[in-house]
Amino acid sequence: MNSTRTRVWQCIVCGFVYDEAKGLPEDGIAAGTRWEDIPEDWACPDCGVAKADFEMQLLAA
C-alpha cells in the first residue's frame, strides 16, 4: 500500500501506543493505517484526547 515503513506512535497524555502495522481493528482502523490517515475526529481509546489536540509522539520509525 505504501512504500514507507510503518511507525509507532504514543499518546502524550496517557502513553497509549498506536502501532501502524497493527492498526486498531476493534476500533475500525485497519492494520497498516498510517497516523495521517486516521480520521480527525478520532480520539485516543484510553484517555479520550482528540487527535487534533495532542499530536501523537513518534516512538519508533
Place this chain on the structure above:
Amino acid sequence: MNPILIVGTGLAGYTLAREFRKLDKATPLALLTRDSGGFYSKPMLSTAIAQGKEAMALVTQSAEQMGAQLGATVRTGVEVASIETAARVVRLSGGESIAYSKLVLAPGADPIRIPLGGDAAGEVLSVNDVDDYARFRAAIRGRKRVAVIGAGLIGCEFANDLAAGGFEVDLIDLAPGPLGRLAPPEAGDFVRGGLAAIGVRFHFGSAPKSVDRDRNAVVLSLADGTRVPTDVVLSAVGLRPRTSLAQAAGLAVNRGIVVDRFLQTSAPDVFALGDAAEVDGLVLPYVMPIMQAARALAKTIAGEPTAVSYPAMPVVVKTPAAPLVVSPIPRGEGRWTCTTSPDGIRAECFDAESRLVGFALAGAAVAEKQALAKLVPGWLAAESPAA
C-alpha cells in the same frame, strides 16, 4: 478586564486552557501553579521505570512553551493561599492578590498516607506528580528492593513496572487481594497471577504498622507480625481531593469540591474540575472525565453554558503482565458474572433491572473494550435539549 484565572497546571488546568483558547483567543487567561508548570503525562509515571526514563524526559513542554502556545500567562512556583469570592481575588502565600473575572480550581489531589510508626516512617514515598517521581527514582537508584503499600490501580501498576525494571517487589494490602474496590475477585486473581509470574511477592490481609531502619535497608512490619525487609517503601493507598482552599473560602465541599454539571461551585463564577472536583456526586480521578469536563467548561466560560455528560469510561489498568480493563460502577452496586477461559476473563456487572452497568476484561478479552463500552449507559446522561 481581569483575567480568567486557573489554579493548577495539571492535565485539568492545561486542558481547560487549551479548550478555551479554541473558542476565545482574546480574553486574558492566567494559570497559577506551585510547581514548575511543565507539561507531563501523569499516567506515564507508573510505566516509566521499566523504560529507564528520568523525570526530565517525561516533561514534554516547559511552562514558558505552554504559555506561548496557549496565549496565557503561566506563573510557576506560586502557592494560592486563599480565595475571596466576594472581592473576586485570590491571595498568594507571599501576600500578593490577583483579581479574576472567573476562577477555575484545578488543584488535584493529595496522596493518602496511612499512619506508620518506626524510625524510617518519614522515608516512605508516594508518587503523584513528576517531582515525586524524580525523588522516587533517586531513592531507588542503586537499590534492589521496593515494597509497595496498596494493591489498587496505582499500586499494581507500580509493582508491575518495578518488577519489569528488575526490582524485587513486595506488594502489601490489608484487603484479601488486589483491585478489590475496582474489579471482581476473579479479575484481581488474574492480576495477582500475572504479577506473581514476574516475581512480585504478596502480603495480603494485614495492615502495615511501622517502617524501621535496619543498617543500610529498612524493614516494613505488618500487624500480623510479618516483617518485610526492603530498600524503599512506596505508598499508593489512594488520593484525597485538595479541598482546603475551597473549604476555607466557604465553598461547598464534600469528598471533593462540590460542583454541578456546569462544573460550577457554590459560588458564582468559581468552577472546579479534575482530581479535586466532585461532579454531580462523582469523584473520578482519571484522564477521560477531565477531557469531558474541560470541553464543557470551556464552552461555559466562553459564554455558552454547557452541562458535562459522561459516557461510561473504562479504565485501562497498566499491568502488562496481566492486561486488564475495567469499566467501574460509579454509583450503586451490581451483580458480577464472570466467564473465565485460558486466555482471559470476561466479567459483566448487572444492576437490579439486569442492565449492564460495568465490566472487567482481562487477558485477550481486553480487545472487546470498545464494543462493550458502547452497551453501558452513560454515567452522567446527556442533557435532553432545553425545553
